Amino acid sequence: xxxxxxxxxxxxxxxxxxxxxxxxxxxxxxxxxxxxxxxxxxxxxxxxxxxxxxxxxxxxxxxxxxxxxxxxxxxxxxxxxxxxxxxxxxxxxxxxxxxxxxxxxxxxxxxxxxxxxxxxxxxxxxxxxxxxxxxxxxxxxxxxxxxxxxxxxxxxxxxxxxxxxxxxxxxxxxxxxxxxxxxxxxxxxxxxxxxxxxxxxxxxxxxxxxxxxxxxxxxxxxxxxxxxxxxxxxxxxxxxxxxxxxxxxxxxxxxxxxxxxxxxxxxxxxxxxxxxxxxxxxxxx
Numbered sequence: 001x002x003x004x005x006x007x008x009x010x011x012x013x014x015x016x017x018x019x020x021x022x023x024x025x026x027x028x029x030x031x032x033x034x035x036x037x038x039x040x041x042x043x044x045x046x047x048x049x050x051x052x053x054x055x056x057x058x059x060x061x062x063x064x065x066x067x068x069x070x071x072x073x074x075x076x077x078x079x080x081x082x083x084x085x086x087x088x089x090x091x092x093x094x095x096x097x098x099x100x101x102x103x104x105x106x107x108x109x110x111x112x113x114x115x116x117x118x119x120x121x122x123x124x125x126x127x128x129x130x131x132x133x134x135x136x137x138x139x140x141x142x143x144x145x146x147x148x149x150x151x152x153x154x155x156x157x158x159x160x161x162x163x164x165x166x167x168x169x170x171x172x173x174x175x176x177x178x179x180x181x182x183x184x185x186x187x188x189x190x191x192x193x194x195x196x197x198x199x200x201x202x203x204x205x206x207x208x209x210x211x212x213x214x215x216x217x218x219x220x221x222x223x224x225x226x227x228x229x230x231x232x233x234x235x236x237x238x239x240x241x242x243x244x245x246x247x248x249x250x251x252x253x254x255x256x257x258x259x260x261x262x263x264x265x266x267x268x269x270x271x272x273x274x275x276x277x278x279x280x281x282x283x284x285x
Contacts, residue, residue: 026067171197178215
């Protein structure tokens with residue numbers, strides 16, 4: 001009689017080899033990219049990087065919430081093919097704007113003086129960024145064009161910063177100040193900032209600003225489109241760039257509180273009063 005074989009015991013994973021299974025909720029393009037990368041890494045660790053159907057079936061176990069419902073609505077041939085599922089995910093959850101920041105610059109070869117028009121998307125109402133600042137050092141909006149802040153931008157300047165022409169404070173550049181240091185960056189983040197005046201400096205200790213906020217503050221670059229559209233770009237110390245959306249709360253005095261956010265929907269859902277999505281436009285004088 002042959003000796004009974006002892007069961008083969010699986011060795012415990014070495015330190016650093018334990019991996020949590022990925023989860024996808026459907027929050028946006030950044031999460032979709034991270035999820036696809038995690039699934040690929042899982043398939044590689046399992047030696048199944050060429051098993052298209054197996055990868056798709058494993059990925060199906062990782063969807064939750066709205067993403068789970070979306071996945072269940074897909075055709076069988078998409079659900080059962082990882083290649084097809086990846087394409088469907090990137091179509092449903094497109095890349096964030098920061099991956100395609102390049103736009104046509106204003107064609108002017110010399111600096112141009114103008115003002116910043118603030119236009120509400122839902123009502124079409126128009127205001128201008130005011131030259132006066134609030135008690136926290138932030139710029140408001142005004143319906144009186146004679147009180148508008150005048151600025152100067154030079155499309156040929158690689159820095160794409162905006163210079164202040166008639167500020168009421170002793171600051172030279174248009175900047176951004178966060179209410180507090182963001183703990184969540186990009187889509188899905190409710191963090192917000194205000195527009196302030198700053199003195200351009202490469203040394204943090206010498207930064208001068210009108211802001212009274214507690215978060216990071218600096219002069220930022222502005223993406224200037226061919227039609228004058230302005231998009232502020234916040235760049236972290238690690239080089240990651242984040243385009244910000246403009247939103248405005250209109251007060252009874254018809255002045256507005258201008259706020260910049262990563263994600264309008266995430267920000268506005270937490271506010272007691274309504275904020276309107278807005279568009280910033282450089283208007284030449």
